[in-house]
Amino acid sequence: MGIGSISGSSVYTNMQIPESSISRPEGFEGSSKDVFVRDDSKELSQEKEYASAGRLFMSKHKGGHKGGGRVDRGRGPQGPGNTGRVGNDEVNMYPNRAGYDRNFLGKELPMPTLGDSIKDKVAMRTDKPGECELTYTNFSVVMNKERKQCFFTICNIDGATHSEPPRNGSWQIDGRIPRDCQLGNEAYSNNDIDKGHMVRRLDPCWGSQAQQANLDSFSYCNATLQHADLNQKEWLELENHVLDSCTGARDKYTVITGPIFSDDDPKFNNHGRMKEDTQIPMKFFKTVVWADDKTGELRSCSFVLSQEDIINRDGGLFKSKEGFEPGRFSIYQVPQSQLEQMTDLHFGNIGDITADAVKLTASNGYTPQGL
Numbered sequence: 001m002g003i004g005s006i007s008g009s010s011v012y013t014n015m016q017i018p019e020s021s022i023s024r025p026e027g028f029e030g031s032s033k034d035v036f037v038r039d040d041s042k043e044l045s046q047e048k049e050y051a052s053a054g055r056l057f058m059s060k061h062k063g064g065h066k067g068g069g070r071v072d073r074g075r076g077p078q079g080p081g082n083t084g085r086v087g088n089d090e091v092n093m094y095p096n097r098a099g100y101d102r103n104f105l106g107k108e109l110p111m112p113t114l115g116d117s118i119k120d121k122v123a124m125r126t127d128k129p130g131e132c133e134l135t136y137t138n139f140s141v142v143m144n145k146e147r148k149q150c151f152f153t154i155c156n157i158d159g160a161t162h163s164e165p166p167r168n169g170s171w172q173i174d175g176r177i178p179r180d181c182q183l184g185n186e187a188y189s190n191n192d193i194d195k196g197h198m199v200r201r202l203d204p205c206w207g208s209q210a211q212q213a214n215l216d217s218f219s220y221c222n223a224t225l226q227h228a229d230l231n232q233k234e235w236l237e238l239e240n241h242v243l244d245s246c247t248g249a250r251d252k253y254t255v256i257t258g259p260i261f262s263d264d265d266p267k268f269n270n271h272g273r274m275k276e277d278t279q280i281p282m283k284f285f286k287t288v289v290w291a292d293d294k295t296g297e298l299r300s301c302s303f304v305l306s307q308e309d310i311i312n313r314d315g316g317l318f319k320s321k322e323g324f325e326p327g328r329f330s331i332y333q334v335p336q337s338q339l340e341q342m343t344d345l346h347f348g349n350i351g352d353i354t355a356d357a358v359k360l361t362a363s364n365g366y367t368p369q370g371l
Helices: 207-216 234-248 308-313 336-343
Strands: 071-074 083-086 089-092 139-144 149-158 193-197 223-227 252-260 283-291 298-306 331-334 358-360
Touching: 149 223, 223 252, 234 252, 234 283, 234 298, 252 336, 283 336, 298 336, 331 336
Parallel strands: none
Antiparallel strands: 071 083, 083 089, 139 149, 149 252, 193 223, 252 283, 283 298, 298 331, 331 358
């Protein structure tokens, strides 16, 4: 199984940033790999400095952390020399990661493209100007710089070589994009919001690099603001079904996952612990794609799950709503066209098998139709 094909290549990975938009701060002493990019659509209010030949992340910003931008180089489990500390943040540059494999299913499957309403909100890499794909082991992520959460993640799963390494990763900032384009622990501390893995920790754990994939899944760019009552219940049930289906059949899937952003999503600053407000997404999607055993053509099904009732009833996040009667969060299997309208992400011809929305509940075992 895999994910939907998209006509043409992403405009973001091929985008070229003009030389006039690239600048280096006064007194810069780094190598030619240390590139400083100013956001064309909206000038960054904080200057970001990436140094040491693009391997260790450095940040100097107004009202920043103690230490004046000093980086402590570390030898963490993610690999010696690849991690460092900036203030309270553990930072990783994730070098030599191949990322999502477009030919994994035997038929090329490009990444989703971003529609006109969201394409100017993408977070661009500072180590590779003009590119936005954050490559990890067996998966990739594209970030929304305004929400500081991903637009989507896309992951290859090989059920035949899958393994289950222990949960031993530490959450890390991705040094390849600016710090103010991603959330850190300031958003997740002292509340019931989980660091909800969009690429499930175990999904990319296959082949010879299973342990590295396990550790890579703990990038903050792979986390979104997902309430524990969703992340550890219905969302987990759906994740279990997808992975069990893949490993049970020793098949190959590609899974695309992400939040569904809305202008009406509630604002959130974790009671002042965050420098800037963000918004908590009320819905999340998961699209599963595979290759038909007989024809080799791509097939897919998509799911949308809401956490609106959970968020609304959590008095620890916001002021409680007097008289509020919580309903029940639920999973729906939805047609591709409906998901594209909700996200303005476009998947191309991925052989959608879903004609109408289908509610998945405990009574039917959260079993997707046709998967």
